[in-house]
Amino acid sequence: MRELVVLGTASQVPTRHRNHNGYVLRWDDEVILFDPGEGTQRQMLMAGLAVTPLRRICITHFHGDHSLGLPGVLQRISLDKVPHPVTVHYPAAGQEFYDRLRHATSYWDNADIVASPADGAIFETETPAGRLTALPLWHSLPTYGYRLTEPDTRRMVPALLAEHGLAGPAVGELQRTGRLGDVTLEQVSEVRRGQTFAFIMDTGLCDNVFALAKDADLLVIESTFLQEDAVLAAQVGHLTAAQAAAIARDCQVRTLVLTHFSQRYPDPARFLAEARPYFDGEIVLAEDLMRIPVPARR
Structure with a gap:
C-alpha cells in the first residue's frame, strides 16, 4: 500500500471546507505524518487512520498551520502506548518551538519519541522505505522540504x-x-527504478525546490497564491499555482498534488486552470480526506 492521505489543505486560515495542513504517507510498512496542523488528530479519525502505525513525523517549519497539531498527536501516541519509537524531524533552528510543543500540556508520557532535528545544507537519514532527505527552503523562518527515495533494485x-x-x-x-x-x-536482470516522493511546503523559488522535486513520482507542493498575486507570494516566501506546475514540468514529475490554498480564493478550480498550461501530466487538486495513490511503477 502506497498512498497519500490528505488531512488538511488550507494555509494560514482554515475554512469551512479546508482544515489546516496534515498529510499521511503510507509507504508499505513506513507511515509518515507530514506537517500536523491544528485539528490533525480529529482529521485522522475522520480518515480512519490510527496513530499506532506512525513511524515518523516530518515538520517543515514552525508556523502554526504546520505544527500546532503536534502536541495532540504525540499525546495520542502516548495514550495508545505505541510500542515502537516514533521519530520526529524538524528544523534544528526551531528547537525552542519543538520543546514547547513536545510538552505543551501535562500528560502521562508513555511513548518513545525520538527527536531528530535537521540542520545544515542537507540532512539525510536511512529509513526502511529508503533515504529521507531534507533540504532548506526559502521562507520567513527556517524551513525544510523532504524527499523520500527508494533505492533501485534489479x-x-x-x-x-x-x-x-x-x-x-x-x-x-x-x-x-x-x-x-x-x-x-x-x-x-534489469534495473527496477525506486520510487520517489517529495513534499514541499512554504517557500519561494530556490534551487532546493528543484532538487527535491526532481523525477518525483508524487510531488506534494504548496500553491498558496494565484499568479495575479505573484509579487505578494514572492514577498512572503510562497509559490503560485503556475510556479508549482512549472516546477513539476521542469523536474519531470509524474503526479503533481497542489495544496495549501489561501482562503482569499473562493473557487479552487482557478488553481487547476492556472496550473494546466504549465504541466501536462496528472494534476490533483487536493481536498481534505482525499486519498491519492502513488503512481504505479513505470
Whole structure:
C-alpha cells in the first residue's frame, strides 16, 4: 500500500471546507505524518487512520498551520502506548518551538519519541522505505522540504534466465550472491527504478525546490497564491499555482498534488486552470480526506 492521505489543505486560515495542513504517507510498512496542523488528530479519525502505525513525523517549519497539531498527536501516541519509537524531524533552528510543543500540556508520557532535528545544507537519514532527505527552503523562518527515495533494485528477466539455463533455486542463489558460475546478476536482470516522493511546503523559488522535486513520482507542493498575486507570494516566501506546475514540468514529475490554498480564493478550480498550461501530466487538486495513490511503477 502506497498512498497519500490528505488531512488538511488550507494555509494560514482554515475554512469551512479546508482544515489546516496534515498529510499521511503510507509507504508499505513506513507511515509518515507530514506537517500536523491544528485539528490533525480529529482529521485522522475522520480518515480512519490510527496513530499506532506512525513511524515518523516530518515538520517543515514552525508556523502554526504546520505544527500546532503536534502536541495532540504525540499525546495520542502516548495514550495508545505505541510500542515502537516514533521519530520526529524538524528544523534544528526551531528547537525552542519543538520543546514547547513536545510538552505543551501535562500528560502521562508513555511513548518513545525520538527527536531528530535537521540542520545544515542537507540532512539525510536511512529509513526502511529508503533515504529521507531534507533540504532548506526559502521562507520567513527556517524551513525544510523532504524527499523520500527508494533505492533501485534489479528485476529478473525470464528470457535472459532461460538463455543462461537458470531456473528454480539457482535464481535465488544468484540474487543473493550476485554471481553464479560465469553468470552475473546484471546479465539476467534489469534495473527496477525506486520510487520517489517529495513534499514541499512554504517557500519561494530556490534551487532546493528543484532538487527535491526532481523525477518525483508524487510531488506534494504548496500553491498558496494565484499568479495575479505573484509579487505578494514572492514577498512572503510562497509559490503560485503556475510556479508549482512549472516546477513539476521542469523536474519531470509524474503526479503533481497542489495544496495549501489561501482562503482569499473562493473557487479552487482557478488553481487547476492556472496550473494546466504549465504541466501536462496528472494534476490533483487536493481536498481534505482525499486519498491519492502513488503512481504505479513505470
